[in-house]
Amino acid sequence: MPLPLHGYAPDSDIVTPRLISEVAARFDLVLLETPREYAFPGSPERCVSRHVVRAHPAHVTAPEASLWMVERLAPGQASRRGIIGSLIARLARDGLSWVPAPRAVRRPDRETGDAAPCTVLPQPLTAAHTSGPDSAQPHQKDEKPHMRAYVLDHAGFPWQVTPFIEGAPLPRPDYLGHGGRGAAVAACILDLVHAGGALETIPPAGHCDDGRQGVVAYVKHMVSVIAERHPGIRQRLAPVLPVMETLPDVLASQPVVLAHGDLHPLNIIWKGDVPAPDTAHRDIPGTPGRETTHHAIAGVIDWEFAGARPLLYDAANCVGCVGFEHPSGLRGPFVLGLVHTLHRGGISAGMLRLLPDMVIASRFGWLSEWLRKRDHEMLEMELDYFDILVHQRRALADLWGTSGAAS
Incomplete structure (x- = not known):
């Protein structure tokens, strides 16, 4: 047969x-x-x-x-x-x-x-x-x-x-309100950091052995290409560029760790919802009361970009994708659960204050994707999202730093 x-x-x-x-x-x-x-x-x-x-x-x-x-x-x-x-x-x-x-x-x-x-x-x-x-x-x-x-x-x-891992569909956009999902993603990030510490050598994530230099080089390259080929987009990005001038200092503050490289909610296979323990996520800022459902991770896929990256790389990519789903997600339980769990895992509140700049840097990869596909609708949404991130940058740094330090 x-x-x-x-x-x-x-x-x-x-x-x-x-x-x-x-x-x-x-x-x-x-x-x-x-x-x-x-x-x-x-x-x-x-x-x-x-x-x-x-x-x-x-x-x-x-x-x-x-x-x-x-x-x-x-x-x-x-x-x-x-x-x-x-x-x-x-x-x-x-x-x-x-x-x-x-x-x-x-x-x-x-x-x-x-x-x-x-x-x-x-x-x-x-x-x-x-x-x-x-x-x-x-x-x-x-x-x-x-x-x-x-x-x-x-x-x-x-x-x-x-x-092949089977899982439950991600409820979009309802997941933005699930602090437990954000906490679960943070736990994966911390697992990778700790596992990378046990390796004698972390494979490079790309052509550059130092993950920090790779981020700076990529953003500079994108800005140069856009200025040459898309002057109108370059003008729209004018408020972003001063933020990116400080990116080398932001990156220098972070250790290079093992990272997934493309971590976001759609690259995660979620298990079906099960009743949560009585104490589940009760201490996550922004989560009203106790979550009644436990959101466990069955698997993480698409590892092609894994390797040596700055400490906040995976968190920034995930948070950036959550906010792109809807900007309210930047202040919602998913993101607050993520940063709170990262802090409990040993990442300082001061480090988490750098996360907004890392989110902005991460969006250049998605900007490149929309340009490559000539997806004008998504490109316009991305440029609007850059404006939101820059406008809310300081407020988000305060929120995420404070939420990370909350106990």
Whole structure:
């Protein structure tokens, strides 16, 4: 019986059920049929095509089937995906349950050579990927976790396989009033900071080893390009530029830590609502009384931009996206729950006062996205949002600093 393939698949004439089955086997998975279609969270631009399959691990007694996402990557994505695959596999081994560890490529059978003509792509390694037992998948006695590969080259394409996480839809815009969701996001940020501290080396997030220099360089580049190609937009950004002149000092005040790099509510898979404990989020400023629902995180996806970033990078990106949903969210329970939890986790109120400037800097990435897509409606909304952020900058610094320090 042919296996139905469901998902984002513009190349379905190339990616056949047989090919998917071959790829799954190289990741030590036995493919079963897919019962129904699935909605994909995250960005469809993260790969060439992706498919959800139901499979169970090979060579396991009484295996349980689960859902996996098989992605065909663009050639230029393979090296970076390999590095990130090694990183997040390490994080999962270290106990971060909300990190979806990719499936490792099965090593070739030394006796039969059954891997031919499949080739495992060599992965650039750092010390960050070289320690800890691999509890997610069994491995041979002489195989160490850092020797494992997480991207496969097969039939002329690079492939990666990760768990497919099912979750509950994010209630938009109601989530802006959920302080517990903000607190949960902050807990993930703190988890990454602490996990990064245990690594000998944090992989760079991009072309620049120092995450702070990368932020400054990107904003300067965007301002230069906009001034040359879009003078009208450059004029609209005039109130923003004096704020960005102080960005190097804002960044110099922050340590470089491990960050997700694209953390926002839509890159989070949320569990279904469950009754909250009596004490849940009672101390979050701006949260009326006790929240009756607990909003837990099942997983965080889209890790391509992970690596060394300034301390407030993930918080700024998330807060910026919440405020873009509606500016009232900047003062709402979600954001207040986030900053309050960050402070309780060791980030000072003084540091949190720098968050508005980091939010403004983060929006240049979204501005670039709307320009690239020529989305004039979103571009106009983004420029209006810049005006709001600059106008409220000092008041937000006071609010977030005070909310962070509240007990």
